[in-house]
Amino acid sequence: MLTGKQRSFxxxxxxxxxxxxxIGKAGITDSFIEQLDLALEAREIVKVNILETSLLDTKETANKVADILEAEFVxxxxNKFVIYRKSKNNPKIQLPKS
Structure with missing residues (x-):
């Protein structure tokens, strides 16, 4: 869980x-999850755009994606959301202590 200070950072x-x-009409697909998993490992923080044609709720979708990827919703x-996951091999972002 992220603290308020870490979330603000x-x-x-x-x-x-x-x-x-x-995310488009197809919704959350396996290939989307794979792509996002690789992006999170490389960048640690990722911003995702949900197209209006998908008719998905942004916060609900963000939490679902974060759960699947074991990431934190920021x-x-x-129509955009941000998730964070510390890189296993090459951590770059240094979170502030509580």
């Missing part, structure tokens, strides 16, 4: 990031 990082992937704004 990650929001600041995510603010400058662009969405690197998107925030959702509009």
């Amino acid at each position: 990650l929001k600041g990082i995510a603010n400058t990031e662009k969405a690197i992937t998107q 925030q959702s704004i509009g």
